[in-house]
Amino acid sequence: ELEPTPRVARMLLLAACDGQQAAIERSAIEPTKALLRLQLPTRPSPQTYRDWTWVECSITLPPTVPANAVIHLPTLRIAGGKVRADLAYTHPVPKIQRTGHTVALGVDWGLNTLLSTGAARLHNEGQITDLGAGAQFRAAGVLAKQYRLRRISERLHARTDHYDRLTDPSLDSRAATLAEEIRRVSARRSNLNDALAWSAARWAVDQAVAAGATVIYLEDLRSMEAGGMGRTQNTRLSQTVRGQIADHMRHLAAEVGIAVVTVPPRNTSKHCPACLTSLRHRKAPDRPTVPGWKWAICPGCGWQGDRDQGAWRRIAARGLAHQTKTVVDRTSGAMVIRAVVDAMEAKSVIAATPKTHRTDRSKTGPTRPRTNRLTPGRREVPSPTRPLGRAGQRPEGHAPTDRTRLPRAAHRHQSVTTISTPTTSRHRPRGAALGAGFHLHAHASPPRWAEPAPDLTVRMGSLS
Template identity: 30%
Template sequence: MTGPGSTAPRQFAFTTRAHVAVDDITGEPIGLDDVDTRVGWLLDLIAAAGAELTARLWQPVTFDVLAAGRDHQDRRLPAQGHVAAARLGWNPHYPDGVYVPSRVTRVVTAQVMATLRILAYRDTAITSLSQRFDPATGALAPPTEPGDWVPLGFARGVRRQLIARARREGGALAGRLRITDMQGPPQVAAMARLSAADRQLAHIAVSDAVMTLTVKLPTCPVPAGRAQWRRVRLTAAIPGHLDGRAVSGWHLPTLVLDQRGLLLRCAATELVPAADLMAGTVAVGVDWSPSTLGAAAITTENPDGLSSDFRGWTYDDRGLGTKLARLQSEGQMLHRKAARLTQLATNAEPEVRTRLEAKIAVLNDHRTAVGVKRSKINRELGFHFARQVTDYAASAGARVIAVEDLTTLESRGHGRVNNNRAAQSARRKAVIALAHTAAEVGITVVSVPARGSSAQCPGCDAPLARPGGYHTAWCSHCRVSGNRDHIAGVNLAKRALLGKGKVTRRRGQLPAVRVAEHAPVRKSRDKTSPTPSRPRHRRVRHSLPTVTARAGVTKKQHVPALEASVWDTVQPAPPHGDTGSRDTRPSPTHATQVADSMRST
């Protein structure tokens, strides 16, 4: 039921680190370095067992069972991975003499089943694409049935695999192929999803912004019995930006190890205002732009039809897009250099090969560091963009935000470099952050088709002219002109309003409008979109030095600086809830500083 004041549950994720660790039975403190070591032993057992189980199940019959969704007795497979694996008899094997609790086996099978179920879709797509592949021309025939359609980016990747396999086999493919013919079993990540277990392995308690996790860890690399598994009680701080949020449930975290030690990837369920798509009469359309991350515009549904003032808002990424492009070029340069040194080391002398391998290791470390920087900037950029768009939609009274469907959006026609930069942008993270941020105020993010959004007129659906270049648009029939991205935002918002009664929902995906309907959008002289906040201008002048001039020294004449232009602005501080801003931190200092001082020596 939805209505005024109604709420709906939604899950969100956060990370934290333990700052205190004690033995659950004796209460003796345990050094955090010792905890990291014991968690590493647990992750090694899980990764080894998962790799063994994945390699054993890497055969076509496994994916046939998963695609059918039925067990040996023709019963529907449960959604829980460990329950489905137990029903099918898919259990990992451990080395002789190693004792592993059954709850750890649940964690292993749950992670392996999640991976195999994802790859079952890829197996079905490869089977369909291999039948339509022509080894002589390297082209794919168009699909004949609706079930054979796959995203274009996915099809291109499979086509490259098919071309490489045909080249290895001399230009011929042996009939229908499966995923097991195209690639080997995937690597199993070293992590422990405790959500698949019960209280016998781990349980969690939260009180007064402190989370206490009790988990059973091995005391040696190769535990031989039950006595070599002991419970450890970890205490971690809840991030400050969760204070005041209506959290209704805390879930068991996922344990991973990074450069700083144990990291807890936690999840929780909170209550947010329920969104009602049918009641929304104002929608915001977000267009992904090649010049910036995105632009937005508003369309309003009135009794006499749709209207818009065609005045949009363009996101200012504060130079983060330029920094991402620079880091991307740097990473590509490091990759090319490492590949070249690898070729030289193949036939080099042993001493030279040793030196080259050392250089390659350094280059790979630098590439990893660049990737970490890009990941952090992408997250910051995505959440800052999400906060700005959410505030823009809330100010306009919108209940729907329409974004372009990323599966149908391709970067092409702008040159190899610009296409690559657009493809590497933070769009996916921005969509996830936007859906998370908009749900806090009861706004729904809907995915709509992207084709023709910036090429067709919102009023008459005719092709738009480009009198002023790529970023301008003009319709001679409707007398509508403006920025190309803003007009695309009007089209996207229109499609969300027209298709709000035909929204399809799939688990783990955004609500989607599959068909782009058309209705004329008239230009309204009334101001319907909110005025973006303008930064406060400040004149920049050089202050005079306060140092007293020495006697006998001619003073320099200080000429005051010229009056600053309107472009020299001071950006205001983001709002309090902006978790992606670099000016405000989403939470106070974590307890990890205390944890670093408590690590055992």
């Protein structure tokens, strides 16, 4: 029996070639350029060495390739009418240490708030303090789309199972259509999960770099299944992409020399990070008597805060206290702390940060005038010159308060918006009689087109 013609991808794997067929080197003049030399045949069926010739191809390196990286032979493929090169490179990275960490980043998993992170510092005397209030990676919109695609996939699978139980041959075309739609929805879910995992992992590693941390401690939730929160919430919690995020985080953290260690998740959200007392969970901080799970209150030391904010403090403190128990898993090669030691757990508390006293700001002299106000005061703007005609002039400064009777308007026909005299209300302002104006002593200024506008930049400082 003859085998059919094999179908292979339209690509050329140069990594399988030796130095006599392909070579690549980086340009010494332009670091962003690389020269690829390879032998290609000059005829469809080459017979001798004369039927081959050397071809040089210039490759533009992306900015993500470090300057000290060693590039390897790429894989050439055709995409969009152009030849693309999938280039691999090797560059040295700092060696990851299992112990000796003083600044750590704790990461707690969540649902809508996918990641809650914060940094903690281990001092020489063994005291652990937190560095700031932490941050959160919110992906509610992406998770809502992921949940919607999961519901669609469940409906499609239920319809397919219903067609499989029927024996009608006319339903085969519909079953094939459903199978194709299931494949498309599954591809969308896979792409969405992969993009979300890379984004969350990059965000966590950036937080560790910004805090100066040398280790990232994660909860090991591989063997835990969500329960007690309803069928919908349990399914959403169990189908989050925690495994992909952890793998991508290890890959990205290795490039900057940061270790990623998993710690046991026992009681990370149940105990207080300051005194290890069991917390009381409430619905919100302004509703301390309504049971819930989002807000945590400690009955012992009085600490209270978001449940996830307390969890990352517990994770970071537990990792720093148990860092001597860090081992490398032989199966996966990942660093892990397998068990919690009671003596070390007693030391994994977040001490209160001492409050810094501000300098004395008591007033010892006159207040200096402000020079950077956006709008100058009324008295700082000079009044316009008196216009020609019977129109009045805007008074300079505030209205006098020693007069018992307001004067009449300078002229009845003023180009301002006036109000009529109220008749139904008990309040009757004295200056609004017969529509003369809201205040009879505030005469109208000349129109803007008649006189140049006053300079409003008097005594105004620079805003830079």
